[in-house]
Amino acid sequence: MNRVRHLLQFLWDFVVGDDWRIAVAVAAALVLTLVLSNDGVDAWWVLPLAVVGMLSLSIWGVARKRG
């Protein structure tokens, strides 16, 4: 059980890293793009917006804590 927990923790750190909100935002943006695209909306802009928004939020959050 301990080994499974360590493995899951390792995989989490490996892919998700220090800020889990980034992974959640990526997943949400992918789902939103899929839904909009299937409704006939040209939704290529959703992912870049999510990336820029989430990266800014995460980085500036660190800066505000230290600044």
Add this chain to the structure above:
Amino acid sequence: MSGTEVGLVVSVFIACAVEATEALTIVLAVGATRSWRSAMFGVGAAVLALGAVIAALGPALTALPINVLRAVVGGLLLTFGLQWLRKAVLRASGLKALHDESAAFAEEQRLASSAGAVEARFDGYSFLVSFKGSFLEGLEVVFIALTFGANQRDVPLAAAAAAAAVLVVVCAGYALKAPLARVPENSLKFVVGVMLTSFGLFWGGEGVHAHWPGGETALLVINPTLALFAVGTVASLRHYLQAPAAKSGVVNA
């Protein structure tokens, strides 16, 4: 070779060179301090374990339908790339310590020296540290090469780029017998972060039926735009972090 294939080769080569440099530092430190033979056994065991991971994941990934593959693996690559880019921006702006191979080498040597007597026939410490370092850094190499290769439906090209990077780093390390401290690792990580994120964006978007304006040529816009955004963020952060110091300087004067 198409533009996307050039991007794949460059991204995989740089990412793998950075990871191989970090693994080399660990192996060199343990080998030079304790036992070259056991350290090399550790590297060999890590290569075998990584081979098993590739054999298990490679065919499974390439068997997936292209849209599912691009959505899932593109999403993973995007998350992974954003992690690299976030760290690179924090390092470049001074919010996180820069990675220093000389310091890492010295620390590994200190730990190796204080780990008790060296076993004459087989040194378990050298083997384990060398295995762990090579396997963990190698796992990132495998992840990057497999995701890029599978998305582009050209795993052999990605594997060749990864192997070339590892070979170059190993040859350089063998020639110098010292950590590759002059490799501009932090700058390279910045470039890799931008490229992983760009390709993750592109493939992830395609996987969920987004139609990028201009098709594959969109990457020629996504990549430099993201790089400019990251560089701009670093500049803004540096300005923001210097502002209180500047203000206090005015008050003191």
